[in-house]
Amino acid sequence: MTAAAEDVRRTGTPESAPVLAVRDLTRVHSSGQTAVHALRGLTLSVAAGELVAVMGPSGSGKSTLLSLAGGLDTATSGEVLVEGEPLSRKSRSQLAALRRRSVGYVFQDFNLLPALTAVENVALPRELDGVSARAARQEALDALRDVGLPELGDRFPDAMSGGQQQRVAIARALVGPRRLLLADEPTGALDTDTGEFVLRLIRRRCDEGAAGLLVTHEARHAAWADRVVFLRDGLMVDDTGRVSSVDSLLGSDT
């Protein structure tokens, strides 16, 4: 186990400092006279080992939140802290390193590089991060095995099904010591069974100590989270809270 993975385990309790914290986050997209408030002072935190799902209608600010959390976009005001460090104080190269090293993204579009095989796609962020090609390949093979594709490493994306490509994309998001997992409609147009497999992977990674933020409009997928928050017009309007027990649910009316 790598030192970073040890870190993940050591901090893997909800009580420890959150892996992701956003405070009073506001994002205004301005073009000429019109200003669109994508987020209006949102505060939210995700602890290690916790998976939080974000639901809300189109335009409620879900995807903006995810972009800001991953340092892909800059807040108009407010703060994003990843592992206690404010992103606003990081240089561009530090942000890039953070995105490669600590943050895993799963998007609806798989964004696999068509000229690279599955294993090369997965190994790429690690190689960019200075890991030797051999070690990166081994990590990538391990990650592909974790997503149930141990034998497809040498395939090119266009020779794989949509579900397989999405699993490769997830392997790429999970490879190495990622502590924050950001997923935007990760099941896309996958059939229900494959979609559930993808959610199980994300759930498992969080159970192993990562923090996860999942944007989805499907209640069935949000239900894999520990907590579901609802956004509307850039603000949180409801929160299911952490659910503790399932004992009261079934067979209670005997």
Added chain:
Amino acid sequence: MSIRYGLLALLQRQPMYGYQLRGEFEASTGGTWPLNVGQVYTTLSRLERDGAVAATGHSESDDPELQKTYAITERGCAELADWFGTPVSRSRPPRDELAIKLAMAIVSHGVDVAAVIQGQRTATLRSLQDYTRLKNRSDEVELSWLLVLDSLIFNAEAEVRWLDHCEARIVRFAPQGASLPGPPAQKGAAPLDSPPGARPPESATSSVRGRS
């Protein structure tokens, strides 16, 4: 009705006594619909009266009623085959408290429909989380229960989608009349000011009523 056929289906596998049937029914459905043993015996005696099952032997129990072992008859097998061969009818939908509640909320005065929707959505999502958690630790669970669990999950999801839909529809019908839970109005925009030509809330409500 489903208890009757459930018991027949279990008896088709092998003859059983009442307690056993109750246990098997609950194992197959994960205890989602608990049976009390009284229901089992009432149903068994009706089945026996109708000639669908016959009391054949005796179990070890001291209680004469509990001693009976039941077996399915040819008539019972035919009835069961008929059940499997006939789609469940949706022609008379079961009463749905939530649908009735929302329909009434729309036509009642002083009810914050949006708050009803949001409150229900959160509650339904919590149940959905619970079902999903059960499913996530269900590797050792019987396939039959897993399918029942999936049914609960799909139904809860459908309910959430329907609530989303209701909310969007209410907003469309009553642009400024329905107060959805949301951010306070932006600075400078007085929430109660209607744009020229907008319908007052009252007529917006009645137009919803008129369409439904």
